[in-house]
Amino acid sequence: MNSMKLGNVPVGAENPPYVIAEIGSNHNGDMNLCRQLIDAAAEAGAHAVKFQSWTENSLIAREEYERNTEYSDKKRHFGSLRDMVKTYQLTTDQHREAHAYCRERGIAFCSTPFSPEEADLLESLDVPFFKIASMDIVHLPFLKYVARKRRPMLLSTGMATLAEIEAAVETVRAEGNDQVVLLHCVSIYPPDYEMIHLRNMATLQQAFDVPVGFSDHTMGTAIPLAAIALGACVIEKHFTLDQDMEGWDHAISATPTDLRTIVEEGRNIRIALGGGKRIVTEAEMEKRKKFRRSLVTRRALPQGHVLVEADLDAKRPGTGISPAEMTYALGRRLARDMQEDDVIRWEDLV
Structure with a gap:
């Protein structure tokens, strides 16, 4: 398995888990809230905060907008799908503002691009890696485009078969980019315990000889900590200041207390795992x-x-x-x- 760094932070079995606070759209289109989330993630000890880089036109087709014009769940949704996408998208200037504030707070800025143009924007911001969403693991032309930028790529594997994951990894490697981290993921929010199958991480590591992590959609801290105990070198967890806030993902997100627990206890777990040689101290x-x-x-x-x-x-x-x-x-x-x-x-x- 190749050694790798995300920015200047080494990742792998011998290092503390790299923890990503997934802000996503939990900034609710409010840059003051965005800065508060960055502050809280930095104070909790996360290595990076992650956003989602899409626009009204880069992610969703007209047909889907026309099918989702109103919702019964008024806490998670308001108006139409188009209204929410327009409110929650980050503009180019907002990307730059969030990036600058992350630098000020000493935490890495990263994001998931959903189009070549958004990948170019993130490259211009010198992100330490690209995170590819589960939905795009089968978007091989897009994977090729991002792979050519020769930065580490974190691929979420939700909804994907082993054959689809293999095709994605081979596509990235064919472009001369062998800096791949696979994130085991279940694209249900939140998943039932019997859906999670954390032992899939070992399958991915053995099959592709790459660092493996966990993109988590469960409630609480038990499952990501269990993933670390099973060898996850990267943990991605949705992050909020308050699970009762209105918006798409707040209810299934980690609080600042949860995130600190994952960071601190995850580090302790990694130390406690030690090695296989029997030693009496x-x-x-x-x-x-x-x-x-x-x-x-x-x-x-x-x-x-x-x-x-x-x-x-x-x-x-x-x-x-x-x-x-x-x-x-x-x-x-x-x-x-x-x-x-x-x-x-x-x-x-x-």
């Missing part, structure tokens, strides 16, 4: 002295007494002869008188 070696047992006398015994098994018990602390070495103590004579319950050490024997 110096701290545990020292702990043996208190927690392990030593041979002790069952009763008072005189100097010169020859030890038999009936003379011995084993109790804490572990500063004397280990019960594992009892065989070597039996038949030896005592070098001194010993009281009942005395710890026996090698210097007590002749």
Whole structure:
């Protein structure tokens, strides 16, 4: 598996998980809210915030707009689909404003492009990587276009078969770009637990020999942390200040507290995973002295007494002869008188 950096941050099994706070459209078209989200993500310790780069004309066809002119769920939706897309899209100037504010806050700015023009805009902003949405893993001409920019590409795999994922990876590599991260994903918001199949990450890693992560649509922090325990090197999680806010994705998004938990506990999990080689640490070696047992006398015994098994018990602390070495103590004579319950050490024997 090739080593890789997202910007100046290395990703892979030996590094802390790279955590992306997916703001998406949760800025609700309000740049003040956008800055607050960037602030909160930076304070929670996320490596990057991610947006979605689309316009009224680059993502949705007229037929779909005409089919979605009103919604019954007034908390997640307002007006028509076209009204929402126009409100939630980021203009070129807003992209630049968000990018500049991210630089000020020391957090990476990135986004998902949905057209070549939007990929060009993100390239002009020097994004550390391109995130490709699950819907576009089968848009091979678009993958080719983005791959030619020779930046890392994070491919979400929601709704995709293994054959479709293979075609996407081969398309990117054919353009001379081998900087691919595959994100296991379930494109249901939120998915039921039995839909998630986190072990798919191992399948993707083995099949394509690339870093693998998890683009998460579950509620809470348990599943992304489980993904990290199973080897996810990138976690992408929708992010909001308040799950009760109006808008498309707030209800299924992580709060600042959730995000901090994923960052901090994810780092702890990665450290705790360690390696496969069995090691007894110096701290545990020292702990043996208190927690392990030593041979002790069952009763008072005189100097010169020859030890038999009936003379011995084993109790804490572990500063004397280990019960594992009892065989070597039996038949030896005592070098001194010993009281009942005395710890026996090698210097007590002749």
